[in-house]
Amino acid sequence: MAKAVxxxxxxxxxxxxxxxxxxxxxxxxxxxxxxRPLIQYAVDEAREAGITHFVFVTGRNKGVIEDxxxxxxxxxxxxxxxxxxxxLAELRKDLPSAGRTSFTRQQEPLGLGxxxxxxxxxxxxEPFALLLPDMLFKGRRGVLKQMMEAYEESGGNxxxxxxxxxxxxxxxxVIGRGAGEDSGFRITNMVEKPAPRDAPSNLIxxxxxxxxxxxxxxxxxxxxxxxxxxxxxDAMRSLMGTQPFFGVKYEGQSFDCGSKIGFxxxxxxxxxxxxxxxEGFLDALAKMGLHTALIDGFKVAAE
Numbered sequence: 001m002a003k004a005v006x007x008x009x010x011x012x013x014x015x016x017x018x019x020x021x022x023x024x025x026x027x028x029x030x031x032x033x034x035x036r037p038l039i040q041y042a043v044d045e046a047r048e049a050g051i052t053h054f055v056f057v058t059g060r061n062k063g064v065i066e067d068x069x070x071x072x073x074x075x076x077x078x079x080x081x082x083x084x085x086x087x088l089a090e091l092r093k094d095l096p097s098a099g100r101t102s103f104t105r106q107q108e109p110l111g112l113g114x115x116x117x118x119x120x121x122x123x124x125x126e127p128f129a130l131l132l133p134d135m136l137f138k139g140r141r142g143v144l145k146q147m148m149e150a151y152e153e154s155g156g157n158x159x160x161x162x163x164x165x166x167x168x169x170x171x172x173x174v175i176g177r178g179a180g181e182d183s184g185f186r187i188t189n190m191v192e193k194p195a196p197r198d199a200p201s202n203l204i205x206x207x208x209x210x211x212x213x214x215x216x217x218x219x220x221x222x223x224x225x226x227x228x229x230x231x232x233x234d235a236m237r238s239l240m241g242t243q244p245f246f247g248v249k250y251e252g253q254s255f256d257c258g259s260k261i262g263f264x265x266x267x268x269x270x271x272x273x274x275x276x277x278x279e280g281f282l283d284a285l286a287k288m289g290l291h292t293a294l295i296d297g298f299k300v301a302a303e
Contacts, residue, residue, distance in 0.1 A: 001155075002127075002151055002152055002153075002154070002155035002156075003126070003127055003155075004050075004127075005050075005051070005126075005127045005128060005129055005148065005151065005210055006050070006051060006052045006053055006126070007051065007052075007053040007054075007055060007122075007123055007126060007128045007129070008046040008051040008053070008054055008055065008128065008129040008130070008131055008144075009055045009057065009116060009119045009123065009128055009129070009130050009131070010039065010042060010043070010054065010055065010056050010057065010131055010133055011057045011106070011112060011115035011116065011130075011132060011133075012027065012029045012039060012056050012057060012058055012059075012062060012065055012133060013057055013058055013059030013062065013105075013106040013109070013115055014028065014059075014109075014134075015028075015059075015109065016028030018258060018259065018260065019031065019260070019263075025061070026064065027039075027061070027062050027064060027065055028134075028258075029062075029065060029133045029134075030064055030065065030068065031257070031263065033136060033255075033257065033263070033266045033267050033270050034267060034270050034271050034274065034277075037068065038133045038134070038136060038257055039065060039068070039133045040068070040094060041133075041136055042131045042132075042133040042136075043069075043094075043096070044094075044142075045131065045137070045142040045143065045144050045145075046129060046131055046144055047096070048141075048142045048144070048145050049129070049142055049144035049145040049147070049148045050145075050148060051129060051144075052100060053100055053101075053102065054069075054096050054100060054101045054102070055101075055102045055103075055104070055119050055122050055123065055128075056101065056102070056103045056104075057104055057105070057106050057115045057116075057118050057119050058103055058104070058105055058106070059105060059106055059107070059109075066101075066103055069095060069096060069101050070095075071095065072091075075091070076088060076091065076092075079091070102122045104118055104119060104121075104122060105118070106118045109229075110224075110229055110230050111224075111229025111230045111231060111232075112132075112229070112230075112231070112232045113219050113222055113229070113230035113231050113232040113234065113235055114219070114229070114230040116130060116211075116215070116216075116219060116232055117216060117219040117220060117230070120213075120216040120219075120220075123213065123216075124213070125213045126213055127210060127211065127212050127213065128210070128211060128213070129144055129147075129208075129209065129210050129211075130208070130209040130210075130211060131144065131207070131208055132207035132208070133257075134207065134256065134257050134258035135206060135207030135208070135254060135255070135256060135257070135258075136254070136255040136257050136266050137208075137250070137252050137253070137254050137255075138252055138253050138254075138255070138266075138269060138270070138273075139250070139251050139252020139253065140251070140252070141251065141252070143160050143206075143208050143248075143250045143252060144160075144208055144210075146160075146183070146248055146250050146251065147160055147208060147210055147248050147250070148210070149183070150183055150184035150246055150248045151210050151246075153184060154184055154244070154246045155244075156212070156243055156244035156245060156246055157209070157210060157211050157212055157215075157236070157239065157243060157244070157245045157246070158184075158209070158210040158245070158246050158247075158248060159175065159187065159205055159206075159208070159209050159210075159236075159245060159246070159247055159248070160205075160206045160207070160208035160209070160247075160248050160250050161175055161203040161204060161205060161206055161247045161248065161249055161250075162203070162204060162206045162249065162250065162254055163202055163203055163204075163249070164202055164204050165202065166196050166199065166202045167196050169193075169194060169196055169199040169202055169204060170193050170194060170195055170196060170199075171193065172193065172204035172205060173190060173191070173192050173193070173204065173205035173233045174190070174191050174192075174193075174194055174199045174200060174201060174202070174203065174204055174205070175187045175188075175189065175190050175191075175200065175201060175203050175204075175205060175245075175247055176188040176189030176190070176191075176200030176201055177200075177201050177203055177247065180246070180247075182248070182249040183248060183249075184246050184247075184248055185246065185247050185249075186244065186245070186246060186247075187240070187245040187246060187247045188200070189237075190205075190233055190236055190237045190240070190245075191233075192231055192233040192234070203247065203249065205233070206250070206254055207254075208250075209232075211236075212239070212243055214239060214242070214243065215232075215235055215236065215239055218235040218238050218239055219232075219235045222234055222235050222238075253269070255269070
């Protein structure tokens with residue numbers, strides 16, 4: 001039986017240079033899709049999957065993330081005094097309960113692998129989930145929940161993947177696909193940013209992982225790879241020599257909110273899907289001259 005996964009790691013130390021000047025003083029993970037920060041969506045996804053311990057790997061000027069997951073007594077008192085019980089309940093339900101969050105620092109920008117390694121003392125000798133907050137997923141079930149179901153069947157290590165046009169694979173980590181259904185198949189290879197002709201498939205790693213703790217010892221001795229950074233993909237490829245890896249081609253749509261286009265697209269998709277503002281937003285888009293059929297098609301594609 002696979003050992004239960006109760007801890008999730010969130011690397012949030014990045015500088016967010018693609019969103020300057022907005023991220024000069026505000027963490028990119030606190031940028032909002034409609035009215036919720038990106039990091040909140042990732043935490044909600046983890047909570048839905050059964051995660052009970054939330055570990056944030058932060059950096060300088062990221063204290064507002066810690067504040068976000070703390071109680072704000074002044075706001076709560078004001079809402080209570082004004083009888084805004086629904087807003088107060090919404091605010092409180094977003095918070096992990098006391099003692100469920102941990103924060104550690106990545107003191108140098110040495111890449112994703114180094115950020116994961118920085119969480120080693122908190123995670124300990126336990127399997128853990130890894131969620132990259134830049135990646136936002138919209139679907140009936142969270143991606144991590146889908147991965148947990150595969151993990152309970154297979155154990156080992158699990159990676160979420162999605163299909164992209166082959167000419168785009170050079171921007172991503174790419175896996176080789178072995179036997180099994182989309183809901184859980186064997187991974188046979190991993191390559192970081194291959195040329196399209198050399199890629200083992202057009203299935204890319206999508207920012208959600210379930211990993212065994214042995215990855216930490218590999219990351220400790222991992223030489224720097226592409227970009228002079230410690231690459232998680234390199235450590236996972238080494239771990240494949242002793243442990244199985246499985247892929248989950250998840251149900252849902254992804255938004256790369258580390259890019260301006262992905263971030264803006266996510267805002268449109270989530271706004272159109274909101275009961276409280278969807279129709280009003282649709283009317284506003286129509287007044288801007290956007291064709292209703294085009295907007296409706298976008299909404300259907302985003303569901």
